[in-house]
Amino acid sequence: MHILWNDQLVEREAVKIDIEDRGYQYGDGLYEMIRVYNGQLYMLSEHLERLWQGAEKIRMVLPFTKEGLTDNLKKLVALEGIKEGKLYFQVTRGIDSPRNHVLPDPEKVKAVLTGNVLPYQRPVELMETGMSVGVVPDTRWLHCDIKSLSLMGNVLALDEAKRQGFDDAVLVRDGKVTEASAANFWLVKDGVVYTHPDGNLILPGITKMKIIELAHELGIPVKETAVAEAELFNADECFTSSSLKEITPVVKVNEKIIGSGIPGAITKKLIAAYIADVNAQCGESDNR
Numbered sequence: 001m002h003i004l005w006n007d008q009l010v011e012r013e014a015v016k017i018d019i020e021d022r023g024y025q026y027g028d029g030l031y032e033m034i035r036v037y038n039g040q041l042y043m044l045s046e047h048l049e050r051l052w053q054g055a056e057k058i059r060m061v062l063p064f065t066k067e068g069l070t071d072n073l074k075k076l077v078a079l080e081g082i083k084e085g086k087l088y089f090q091v092t093r094g095i096d097s098p099r100n101h102v103l104p105d106p107e108k109v110k111a112v113l114t115g116n117v118l119p120y121q122r123p124v125e126l127m128e129t130g131m132s133v134g135v136v137p138d139t140r141w142l143h144c145d146i147k148s149l150s151l152m153g154n155v156l157a158l159d160e161a162k163r164q165g166f167d168d169a170v171l172v173r174d175g176k177v178t179e180a181s182a183a184n185f186w187l188v189k190d191g192v193v194y195t196h197p198d199g200n201l202i203l204p205g206i207t208k209m210k211i212i213e214l215a216h217e218l219g220i221p222v223k224e225t226a227v228a229e230a231e232l233f234n235a236d237e238c239f240t241s242s243s244l245k246e247i248t249p250v251v252k253v254n255e256k257i258i259g260s261g262i263p264g265a266i267t268k269k270l271i272a273a274y275i276a277d278v279n280a281q282c283g284e285s286d287n288r
Contacts, residue, residue, distance in 0.1 A: 023092025
C-alpha cells in the first residue's frame with residue numbers, strides 16, 4: 001500500500017509521524033475525503049478550494065500548490081490501481097518542538113501531508129432501503145465550517161445514536177437541525193427541499209453544493225434555512241449527503257417513520273441525477 005507523504009509516494013511502512021506533530025497532539029490540521037469513480041477524482045477542484053479556505057481560516061500555510069497536490073493525488077490513485085474508492089488526505093500544521101500552544105512560525109514549522117486511497121463501493125442497498133437517525137444535541141465547537149481533524153464531537157454524537165440503536169445522528173442546536181454526524185442533512189416538505197445554510201454551524205458540503213445545483217436543474221425548490229426540530233417529525237422525506245455515501249435516504253427519525261417508510265420520490269430523483277452527474281464527469285463504471 002502506497003501513501004502520499006508530503007511530496008513523495010512511499011510504502012506505508014516508510015511513513016513516520018513524529019510524537020510532537022501538532023496533528024497528533026492538538027488535532028491541529030485539516031482533511032478531505034474524495035470519491036474515486038472509474039479511476040477519476042470526483043469534484044476534486046471543489047475539495048481543494050475548501051481545503052485552501054480552511055487553511056486560511058486557521059492561519060495555516062500550505063507547503064504545496066493546488067496543481068502540485070492535484071498531480072500527486074492522481075499519481076497515488078493510479079499507482080494503487082483503484083477504480084472505485086475513497087481517497088483521504090490530511091494536512092497537519094507540522095512538528096513543533098518543544099510542544100507549545102502558540103501557533104508556530106510557518107517559516108520554521110512546515111505542514112505535513114499524508115494521504116491514502118482505498119477501495120470503496122457505492123452503498124447501493126442503503127440508498128435503496130434508507131436508514132434511521134436519532135436526534136442528538138449538537139455540542140460541537142462553533143467552527144464546524146472548518147473541516148478540522150478535531151472530530152471528537154462528531155464521534156460522540158454518532159456513538160450516542162448507535163447506542164440508541166440508530167444508524168446515524170441528526171444534530172440539533174438551540175432547537176434547530178444542523179446536520180448529521182458526518183454529513184449534511186435535508187428535509188422535504190410539500191415538494192420543497194430544506195437544508196441548513198452554510199456558516200459556522202455546519203460544514204459547507206461538496207455534495208451539498210452539487211445537490212443544490214442538480215435540484216435547480218430539475219426544478220425542485222431548495223431553501224437553505226434552519227428548520228426546527230419538530231419539523232423533522234412532519235417531514236415528507238429526509239436524507240443525508242456526503243462525498244462518501246452520496247445521498248442516503250432517512251426513513252425513520254427516533255421512532256417516527258418518515259413518509260411511507262421508504263425513500264421518497266424527490267430523494268430518488270436527486271439520487272438518479274447525482275449518479276448521472278458522476279457518470280458524466282468520470283465515465284460509467286461497474287459501481288451502480
